[in-house]
Amino acid sequence: MRMLLIHSDYLEYEVKDKALKKPEEISEEQKRGRLEEVLAVFVSVEKVDEQNPEEVVEKAVAEIKDVASQVKAQNIFVYPFAHLSSELASPDVALEILKTIEEKLKEEGFNVKRAPFGYYKAFKLSCKGHPLAELSRTVVPGEARKE
Numbered sequence: 001m002r003m004l005l006i007h008s009d010y011l012e013y014e015v016k017d018k019a020l021k022k023p024e025e026i027s028e029e030q031k032r033g034r035l036e037e038v039l040a041v042f043v044s045v046e047k048v049d050e051q052n053p054e055e056v057v058e059k060a061v062a063e064i065k066d067v068a069s070q071v072k073a074q075n076i077f078v079y080p081f082a083h084l085s086s087e088l089a090s091p092d093v094a095l096e097i098l099k100t101i102e103e104k105l106k107e108e109g110f111n112v113k114r115a116p117f118g119y120y121k122a123f124k125l126s127c128k129g130h131p132l133a134e135l136s137r138t139v140v141p142g143e144a145r146k147e
C-alpha cells in the first residue's frame with residue numbers, strides 16, 4: 001500500500017463520473033465532501049496487500065495515527081487514489097481495506113471522512129506547507145518484500 005499524506009487547511013471533492021463499471025454505491029450527500037484542518041491520506045491499495053489485508057490495515061492505521069499525532073490533526077480524509085502504484089489491488093479488495101481503515105480510525109477517536117470509491121472526482125486541497133505537511137508511507141503485509 002502506498003500513501004501520500006498531506007496536512008491541509010481543507011480538502012474538498014465533488015464526484016464527476018464513474019471510473020469503474022461498478023463504483024461504490026453512494027448517497028446524494030456523498031457526492032460532495034469537505035473537511036477543514038485535515039490530514040488528507042491518498043491511498044493506493046496494492047496487489048501485495050491482498051496477501052494479508054488485516055495486517056496491512058493495521059500497519060496503515062499505525063502510520064496514519066503516527067503522522068496525525070505529529071501534525072496534531074484530529075480530522076482525517078481517506079481518499080482512494082489509484083495513481084501511486086502500478087501494481088494495484090483488485091477494486092473489491094481495495095474498497096474493503098479502505099472501509100476498514102476508516103472504521104479503525106473512527107474507533108481511535110478521529111473524525112474521519114472517506115471519499116467515494118470508483119469515481120473520477122474534482123478536488124481542491126490547501127497544503128499547509130510546513131516541514132511535515134507532505135509525507136509518503138509504504139506498508140506491506142508481513143515478510144512480503146517490495147521489489
Ligand SMILES: Nc1ncnc2c1ncn2[C@@H]1O[C@H](CO)[C@@H](NC(=O)[C@@H](N)CO)[C@H]1O
Pocket residue numbers: 019020043044045046080081082083088089090091094116117118119120121
Ligand atoms: N487499488 C486501488 N486503490 C485505490 N483506489 C482504487 C484502487 N482500484 C480502484 N480504485 C478506485 O477506482 C477508481 C478507478 O481506478 C479510482 N479513482 C481514482 O483514483 C480517482 N483519483 C480518479 O482517478 C479509485 O477511486
